[in-house]
Amino acid sequence: MTDSFDVKLILNGLNCASCVGRAQRALESLPEVQSAAINLAIDTAHVKLLNAQALSSVLNALEQAGYPARLQTLEFSVDNLSCASCVGRAEAALSTVLGVTQAHVNLANERAQVTFAEGQVSSSDLSHALASAGYPMGSRQDHGMPQSVQQRKDEEYAQLKRLTAVSFLLAFPVFMLEMGGHAWPAFHHWVMRTIGLQNLWILELILTTAVLVGPGRRFFEKGFPALVRRAPDMNSLVALGAIAAWGYSVVVVCAPWVLPDSARVVYFEAAAVIVTLILLGRMLEARAKGRTGAAIERLVGLQAKTARVEISGDIVETEISDLGVGAVIHVRPGERVAVDGVVLSGQSYIDESMISGEPIPVSKAEGADVISGTVNGTGSFVFRATAVGNDTMLAHIIQMVEQAQGAKLPIQGLVDRITMWFVPAILGIALITMAVWAMFGPEPSITHALVAGVSVLIIACPCAMGLATPTSIMVGTGRGAELGVLFRKGEALQQLSGAKVVALDKTGTITAGHPALTNIVLAEGRKQQVILPLIASVEAQSEHPVAAAIVRYASENGAKPAHVTDFQSHTGFGVSGYVEGQKVLVGAARFMETDNVDVSAFGDTCHVWAQDGKTPLFAAIDGVAVAVIAVADPIKIGTREAIAALHAQGLTIAMITGDNKSTASVIAKELGIETVIADVLPDGKVAALDQLRQTVGTLVFVGDGINDAPALAQADVGIAIGTGTDVAIETSDVVLMSGDLRGVVNAFNLSRKTMQNIKQNLFWAFAYNIALVPVAAGILYPMFGVLLSPALAAGAMALSSVFVLTNALRLRRLKNALPEIEANT
Incomplete structure (x- = not known):
């Protein structure tokens, strides 16, 4: 398969849908262009190229079509330059960055000047390219660095506001002098007595010409060249309309004999007001279009500017762009996390709502992952950077x-x-x-x-x-x-609205994906504060997920594990050991049988739990059964409400799982899921989706694991739980950052x-x-x-x-x- 190169360009001259069509056709006419998408709202072009060298052809095609890409220049110092060979290597490194059109490095002043396509290249891209060649970027001087959509629209809005104000000041007298007489005859007679008809028309001619030559010049500069290229756009319509009204009026003033008496009427006010109102509309458009990208601006605003980095025992304030993987970073209360990483020491609660949408702060301690852009609470901690720059989750x-x-x-x-x-x-x-x-x-x-x-x-x-x-x-x-809710593919927006069935993976999607202790019943006369520490002490020696669930429950209930001797793990049965001189067994019923432990007293309890899809484990001390524990994969918070909400929207819900039929049926019954497909291997999920699609219609699949990736890719719309695997996320159309099914309802x-x-x-x-x-x-x-x-x-x-x-x-x-x-x- 041939590699492709994705390029994002910011274009000049886009004014209407016709412009979009012409720019699109100009790009698609190039054999090196695999696909192209123009966005009028933010003036961008997303182009997929068959080879990197085709970028120059793309830029030329856009220039010829009248919609040139914005080019920016950045000047900065370059370190480690010592000879002409260094200059050549540094220039070569910069030129390899996709989007760079020119790169010049000066050995005398050790500075570089790079011209590149705005939107495609960032200063960090140039910095990484130079650093990899051995020539780190030094201080930089911007010459119109790439701006955000909001900044560009703000500047455009400010410019249009000035033009509109000037146009209004010039057009208002024309409008009042010409139209005021129709509304107030006395005003008309006064103008005729004091100014006179011919002088009035000459005054209107001067003011209107000033409007067209000044604020209105932009329409002619863009509209008439488009006509010459036989590609008229919105500017062409405005330019023709204004110049027609102005030209007709000029003939009336300067060559009245050309027209019959009945046709000698001027329309200077129409030309002036046309330009003024169109500028007003463009001004309001620019303001509104800037606000459409507000979400991106807020996300960009989450990025920290500096971080407190530990270097040789000292804490140094460092620019984010200078951070590398492995950096040890100190975070104080209330600070924003600079990059992604893993906590080394300390403890705090972090507000991750800007990433996941969840309002509850998340506890962080040693070994926990932290995400760039999130806000620390009242604690402090130290973490090691695992992803920086464009590799962070943000x-x-x-x-x-x-x-x-x-x-x-x-x-x-x-x-x-x-x-x-x-x-x-x-x-x-x-x-x-x-x-x-x-x-x-x-x-x-x-x-x-x-x-x-x-x-x-x-x-x-x-x-x-x-x-x-x-x-x-x-x-x-x-x-x-x-x-x-992140839409990785915009097309999913339209496809979701026509979906008929939502197929859900069970483990990790409907359920938490890991076992949890849900119930514990003690034998008569036994106390939990005595029994639970003994059980937890033995299970703490095991690495089994069920053991982790029991230890977690014990820790949450204040049970402290004691020293264990002669610990043994019996695969498929359970674990055993001696705690404080007592022999403790924890495991399945068949494990109890091997040690002649009678568990019949818990028979009724186990039967009830089995109906609920829970797995019973028994605990015995010195040969006597003291407790039975229920372990299950709990249903995630919000799952019931989410499924009910999806049903309310008229959607059919199906569950596809590799678990056995009985366990899956119990969960489906509890949640009101009407279709259950169980005992399915990963490749079987794809076949199951095809069958559902044929019988029900457009299908959405929600999953989280590696084994869900084929199904996510096969579905009409694949929705990945954001807490799942990278493979699942990369093959999906929509990603839920919150990690539960409430996000599916939001997506729909x-x-x-x-x-x-x-x-x-x-x-x-x-x-x-x-x-x-x-x-x-x-x-x-x-x-x-x-x-x-x-x-x-x-x-x-x-x-x-x-x-x-x-x-x-x-x-x-x-x-x-x-x-x-x-x-x-």
Whole structure:
């Protein structure tokens, strides 16, 4: 299989769905491009290349299409440079980083200047490349380092805010002078007496020209080149509409003899107001689009900037980028954990809610794993770094969310097909509209033709179509990350909403995945505080999972183990040893029989437990049965509520397990699971899923273990419990960070709400254009004498995109599907 290279680029010039289609086609036309996905909401392109050398072709294709990738330059010092050979090796190391377009190293001042694709390359990537070649990166000087989506949108918003303000100041006098007279005849007469008609028009010409040349120049700089390339976009429509209104008015002012008297009307206010309102809409879009990536910004904000590292016995404040695996890091109360690691000493409780969505702090002691970005409580501890940089769990989460946010859902295919011809079709409709009005319209027909044609150009809004899907995906997947539900593949958002059956693995998914002591019954006259320490003392010598469960229960109940002599482990039977001179046996009934211990007194208890799927173990002291212990794999907290919630959504629940039929049936009955497939080997799970899919429909599988990986890959949507194995997580479509089934309910809820939001956006975008383009063309004029003003058309167009973005942002308020469970956990 040929290796592929994933590249993320940030593009300039994307304004509407038509832009997305053209950029997409430019990329897909390259033979080296395996796949490409453009996201209008965050101006990014995710490209899969067959070889790394193809990046230059991608950059050239985007440049030719009019959507160049953002390139950034970083300057920094390089250590250990001593000769020209060092320069060559350092430059070669930098050039190997996918996304670097130029790398220059200067031996004289020992500095490097690197140009690279924004979004694809980070300073840490360059630092690692140089360090591996033996030339560590020194101090750096940014020249426009890659910015976050929020930062870029904030800057864009600030710029558009300035342009809108200038445009408003220039356009407002034009609007008032021209339209004020229609509203107040006295004002009109005053203007005619003091300024005069010709002077009024000249003043409007000057102010409107200032609007078009100043704040409105961006539309012409982008729109007309797109027309020349025969690839018109939203800017082309705005530019044509504004220049048509302005040009017609200029003819009226400067060459009135060209037009009949009835057609000598100026539309300077329309041109000025069009630009002002479109800029206002773009400004509001930029503000809203920045907020769609808020979840990613919050995740990035979780990353610590520095850490207190132990070096030769001293504690040194160190930049995170300088940390390596194995570093010993000290964490004080209230500090954020810098990188992933394992606790060496100390004890504390850590708030992991930003990672798992669970509100209860987690106890951490020696040997426990800690995760970067989580917040320490009141204790302090020391841990050893096991993953740094892009290898930390937080970095993986950010990467997964970004990939999901950049996904293109199947539903987007319809939008893409329509937007391919949308802008050319609008241009055609505008031309036809003007021709019909000019030939058949009432006098002044030329004026009516201009108004209708400009209105058609201005009111059409491919922006709303292009933003409808990606903004909802961004906000939905971002909110999912905050709730502990990570969509590794954005397509899962759509597939989940159509699922019919949820198949659950048992061990580790429905149940905790490890045995626990659930019950203990003592013989008459025996006391737990006496018996339990003896049992725990013997079991503490064993490494069996059941022994660990018994010792854990004893420790939680204050039992302290004593010294044990002559310990023996009897495989398949139990354990024995002497504690304080007493012979202690713990094991199955057959083990008791070998030592002639009578356990008949516990017969009824064992029978009841067997009905509940629990395994009985007996304890005997000096040949006398003193207790019976029930061990079972307990059902996870929240499982019952989650299954009930899934049933309430009309889903069929199935359980697939390698356990025996009787144990599986007991659990299924308790939880209300209607379909049980037991005694299944790992490859049998795939066959079981195929059978369920054929009989029920679209299928979701939830699992956590290595043996679940084939099933997770085979299911229509695979959901991995985040506390499971890396293999299971890597083969899944959705990851639950909380490690229990409540996250499945959240995943379904997110999917359905997001798809509902996308459909609302698409309905608005299409309905808006279908309804208002004919109105702009003048369809209401024969019946009601109504002809839409270009200025009103511009306002309506601006509001359509803002509506779509605002509707998508509602997903940020999506609540936990089972809040009462969270509160009681």
